[in-house]
Amino acid sequence: MSSSRLEILNDGGLRHDARRPYELRSTSFSLGTHPTADGSSTVTQGLTSVSVTVFGPREPKQRAGVTHDRASIVVEVGVALWAGTGAQRRTRGDKRLMEVGAAIRQTFEPVIMTQLYPRSEIFINVQVISADGGILPSSINATTLALIDAGISLLDYVTSVSIGLHLTQPLLDLSAPEENDLPTLVVASLPGSGKITLAQMETRLHVDRFEEMLLLGVEAG
């Protein structure tokens, strides 16, 4: 394919975008980016950019999902057509996006104080503007900020980072080429208490390494 294959970690200890193993990409956050949404935020980590808008608590659009004593959380994830490599078709992306949406929902269910808003719905809309690896951690960080912007009560805020393992060296905040090659773990944790609300991995990893990476992820958050 291409003549020079990207080295994950070269001899000098640098990754393909000249970062050290534990170095995070340059990050920027902004709140209140969407004028009509109750809460909105845009997070950019390296070249990955995600914009989240939150509506709620509002009347539930689906009558079936109404719980009498809590708010229901609905998450929708959309990827812009110009994001990513451009070679993906929507049908293959749909299931992956639904998994991302379900992961975000599970992450925030214990954190949002849903018992304060019974029989209402909190609608979270995630739009990936440009994807360069790390969609899920950026979405979780952006969702936290959008919920804070909307004034929805949270027990603590959630931070998230992705970790990969290259031979024996864990790497933080993976970009797209690294994500494709390495086993990846996404950890979302609450900084105040150190509790973890999401640990997700789709590849295989040796169990000895797992604990080390999990603790590293909590600390990095």
Place this chain on the structure above:
Amino acid sequence: MSLVLPGDAIPLPASSSLTLGPGLTASSSRSSSSLLSEPDESSAPRLAATKLGVLGSNSKGKEKGESMWVEGRSKRYIPAQKELVLGTIIARHAEGYRVDIGSSQMASLDALAFEGATKRSKPNLKVGTLVYARLSLANRDMEPEIECFDAATGKAEGFGELKGGLLLTVSLELCRQLLSPKHPLLQTLAGQFPFETAIGMNGRIWVKAGSVGETIALKRVIEAVNNGELGTSKTELDGAVKQMLA
């Protein structure tokens, strides 16, 4: 004045009784799961913030109860009892109306909840009318109820249908600030020309001035203050109003 983030622990003040306002929660201490910290020995309840904002407190005296809350930014209204709100009628039933007050559930307004209303002389409001009302019942499990008279005196006191004018949607904290008498915005604007206004705690403001041009100038000035484009000093406001009236 301290900025708090969700999850920040707040030190308990020394007063005997404490009322918690919005944005704060009391939790019994749970041992944290981090391996590095020691388990908490005291079992006293701790206060934690759940919203982003500035911590406000109202302490009346050493012995009396103190109340604390978090002053945060939001646009979505959560109904609370006895608050004054502006609502739009969206449906009409035999016994009353359904009103949209901007909360997650629609509110119900009884047809007899007006001053001097009897079964024979009910006011006849159309769908789409704007009303200024008071929340008589608001808890999170039931749909809110509003009434258009002051419960203490039984008189209208400015509640009821609002005719003419223009409705603006602003953030909740601007409405709270405008309701305090010391805020300079409304007084400065009144120095230019007379106008009538109703402020709802649900983020809606109704204004009505002598002419259409003045009303629109009011709307634009208030929206500019809401967006943060305009400060509230007298010179800035006067300059902005003149510019918009011209």
